[in-house]
Amino acid sequence: MxxxxxxxxxxxxxxxxxLIGRKLMIVQPIDSDRKPIRTEEVAADTVGAGVGELVLLVRGAGARKTQREGVRNKDVVDSAIVGIIDRFDK
Amino acid sequence: MxxxxxxxxxxxxxxxxxLIGRKLMIVQPIDSDRKPIRTEEVAADTVGAGVGELVLLVRGAGARKTQREGVRNKDVVDSAIVGIIDRFDK
Amino acid sequence: MxxxxxxxxxxxxxxxxxLIGRKLMIVQPIDSDRKPIRTEEVAADTVGAGVGELVLLVRGAGARKTQREGVRNKDVVDSAIVGIIDRFDK
Amino acid sequence: MxxxxxxxxxxxxxxxxxLIGRKLMIVQPIDSDRKPIRTEEVAADTVGAGVGELVLLVRGAGARKTQREGVRNKDVVDSAIVGIIDRFDK
Amino acid sequence: MxxxxxxxxxxxxxxxxxLIGRKLMIVQPIDSDRKPIRTEEVAADTVGAGVGELVLLVRGAGARKTQREGVRNKDVVDSAIVGIIDRFDK
Structure with a gap:
């Protein structure tokens, strides 16, 4: 993640x-010091995330596990927002 | 994505x-400022995208989910164009 | 790995x-000289790892194989801690 | 791809x-200006490609879809040559 | 590969x-000039490879195809050594 x-x-x-009806968000990967790392991607939102929020992303088949079985089988999504980060404990 | x-x-x-009959497009990944990032790839078009258009790519098994179940099982594609971008909202 | x-x-x-009830750990990939490589990620802990410990990570579907079959089918996790490293033999 | x-x-x-009986080719990824990008990999040839030819690679499960169902289930290959490039249209 | x-x-x-009973080897990816590329990883050995040997790695689900069907379903491995390289022909 x-x-x-x-x-x-x-x-x-x-x-x-x-992809119809899905919120496709532009996301900038960061580290736990909130510094940008790697490059921008697009992820399907599944938890109601808004612009400016820090989020948790998953890639690959995991990104389709948020959908019901039948729908999942035709879902092209390969990256999803699956959590909104409250804080980092370090 | x-x-x-x-x-x-x-x-x-x-x-x-x-791959017979599939449009195999050369794509240059970009960020939301339209700057090129990473390196060129090849993606199977599934939405009628043309040269010069900005598009949405998926990789891995998601790229095969655009095909019917039987065909998908023999489909080697690992990257597909699944949307034509109208605009970025930032 | x-x-x-x-x-x-x-x-x-x-x-x-x-993700409810799962320990989501921030991990910094390292090499066998303990030098940091690539960038931070988040992994679901499955072996009781604590902050400061050196661990073994897996990515993709392998990260979901730690769960029972039914649970796995709805599990979005794509990265898991699957071992605590005692030492490197070189 | x-x-x-x-x-x-x-x-x-x-x-x-x-892997027995498979042609394991060393491949150097390139862009459409034929410049080398990223680093060398090894791919199983499935279309009769020779040294010096420009080819199309797929990675992951797609690389195993070139095999019959039964064989595919025991196939460790994760990268395959699935086309010989005639030309780039730009 | x-x-x-x-x-x-x-x-x-x-x-x-x-992972119990599996040989977990530290591997340094190389190119065909034997120069190190990218960064170290850990791979499960499946062919009796020893320190100093040049090997062939696979990643993802392919790394689990070396195991019997039942065992594979609970196998977290995402990278495996599947060959010992005799030589590069260039």
């Missing part, structure tokens, strides 16, 4: 059916 | 059967 | 159901 | 059964 | 059951 900051969203009218 | 710009296409006559 | 050092933990109240 | 140039092959007598 | 040199092993008493 990865820590990231939500920096915006992507609007795409022409897209795969499985 | 990743943001990218379509910069061309690849022509390959000798290829896996599952 | 990857070697890493546990540097802290993440607290997130709003999260996917499958 | 990735563009690459075949630069040689690997000979390994002691190996997993599923 | 990746080329690598075995540089040591990891000892971990507290670990996932599926």
């Amino acid at each position: 990865y820590m990231a900051k939500v920096v915006g969203s992507v609007v795409a009218t022409q897209k795969d059916d499985s | 990743y943001m990218a710009k379509v910069v061309g296409s690849v022509v390959a006559t000798q290829k896996d059967d599952s | 990857y070697m890493a050092k546990v540097v802290g933990s993440v607290v997130a109240t709003q999260k996917d159901d499958s | 990735y563009m690459a140039k075949v630069v040689g092959s690997v000979v390994a007598t002691q190996k997993d059964d599923s | 990746y080329m690598a040199k075995v540089v040591g092993s990891v000892v971990a008493t507290q670990k996932d059951d599926s």
Whole structure:
């Protein structure tokens, strides 16, 4: 899993059916000192995250496990926001 | 998921059967300031994207979920264009 | 698999159901000279690892294999701590 | 998918059964200007590619989809050559 | 697949059951000029590789295909040594 900051969203009218109605957020991976690392990605929000919030990302098949079995089988998503970070304990 | 710009296409006559009839586009990953990041890849188009358009990419098994169940089981594709970006909201 | 050092933990109240009750540790990948490599990640602890310990990480579907079959099917985790390193033999 | 140039092959007598009889090619990923990018990998050839040819690579489960169902279930391959590139259209 | 040199092993008493009895080797990825590339990883040995040997690595689900079906379903391994390299032909 990865820590990231939500920096915006992507609007795409022409897209795969499985993306219809999904909030596609632009996320900037960060470390626990909140410094940006690697490069921006897009993740499907599943917990109501907003711009500016620090979030937890998963990639790959895990990103589709948030959906019901049937829907999951046609879901193209490969990155999802699965938590909103309250704080880092270090 | 990743943001990218379509910069061309690849022509390959000798290829896996599952690639026959598929548009194989050269894509340059970008960030939301449209700056190039990482390196070029090839993605199977599934939404009618053209050269110069900004698109949404998925990688891994998600890239095969755009196909019907039977076809998917023999599909070698590991990267697909699944949306055409209208705009970034930041 | 990857070697890493546990540097802290993440607290997130709003999260996917499958993350409830899981210890989400901030990990810094290292090499066998204990030097930091790449960038921080978050991994679900499955062996009782504490801050400062050197651990073994797995990514992808392997990270979900620590769970029972039913639970695994709804588990979003894509990175898990699966061992506490005693020593490196070189 | 990735563009690459075949630069040689690997000979390994002691190996997993599923690799017996497979051509294991050393490939250097390239961009569409034929410049080398990232680092060398090894891919199982499935289309008769030779040294010096430009090829299309897939990674992960897609690399095993070139095999029949039964064989695929014991196949350790995670990278395969699935096309020989004729040209780049840009 | 990746080329690598075995540089040591990891000892971990507290670990996932599926790692018990497995040789966990520290591997340094290399290119075909034997130069180190990227960073060290840990891979489960499946072909009797020793320190100093050049080996072939696979990552992801392919690394679990070396195990019998039942065992594989609980196997957390995401990287395995599946061949000992005799030579590079270039």
